[in-house]
Amino acid sequence: YPDPQSRTSLRWWDGFDWSDIRRAPPSNAELIAAEQLREFFADNELVAAGRHAGSQAAAGMSRQDSQQMVEEVRMAARQEIDRAAQQFSDRATTAVRRVTPLISEYTNKLTKWVRRAVVISIVLLAAYFVFQVIAQKSFLDWVGDRIDSVTDESGQAVAQIDT
Known part of the structure; x- marks a missing residue:
């Protein structure tokens, strides 16, 4: 004002x-x-x-006609919601099936390396035992040959003099 x-x-x-x-x-x-x-x-x-x-x-319009129209709209909306939910569920299920968990991927790699290490260890251990058996056998043969050359057949020590 x-x-x-x-x-x-x-x-x-x-x-x-x-x-x-x-x-x-x-x-x-x-x-x-x-x-x-x-x-x-x-x-x-x-x-x-x-x-x-x-x-x-x-x-x-009559009250019954308007109620019927509202009910038809509700049913259409419900059907559309159900269809969208089903489609979403299907896509989610497909996505879950396609994805492999990282833990299983790394576990598979770890398992593979552990298996390789175990196989290599077993092979090396077997080779070691074979080597030990062969070395022990040849060592004992060598010692036995030396003992045989020191004694004669009657069990008496033979003196060898090198001139």
């Missing part, structure tokens, strides 16, 4: 008394914008009135 103390500003009236809130009078741009807003809301009220008339025409 125009300020009663100063005609160059506007002042807020709170319904009981003048408040301390003041502002300058609106500019021409603000007045034009306010006029455009009024026109916009007036046009929207006409559109809303047209919608109201359309809803009144739809209201001419």
Whole structure:
């Protein structure tokens, strides 16, 4: 409202008394914008009135017809939701089947390396035992040959003198 103390500003009236809130009078741009807003809301009220008339025409349907229409829409929506849920479930199941867990992948690699190490260890251990048997046999043969060359057939020691 125009300020009663100063005609160059506007002042807020709170319904009981003048408040301390003041502002300058609106500019021409603000007045034009306010006029455009009024026109916009007036046009929207006409559109809303047209919608109201359309809803009144739809209201001419019987209650049973409108309930049947609502039920058909609900059924269609439920069927679409069920179809989408089934499709999502199928895709999720397919994705789960395609993915191999990392733990099994690494476990398979670890198992393969452990098996290789065990096989190599067994082969090396068998080779060691074979070597030991052969070495012991040849060593005992060598010692036996030396003992035979030191004694004669009667069990007496033979002295060999090398000159």
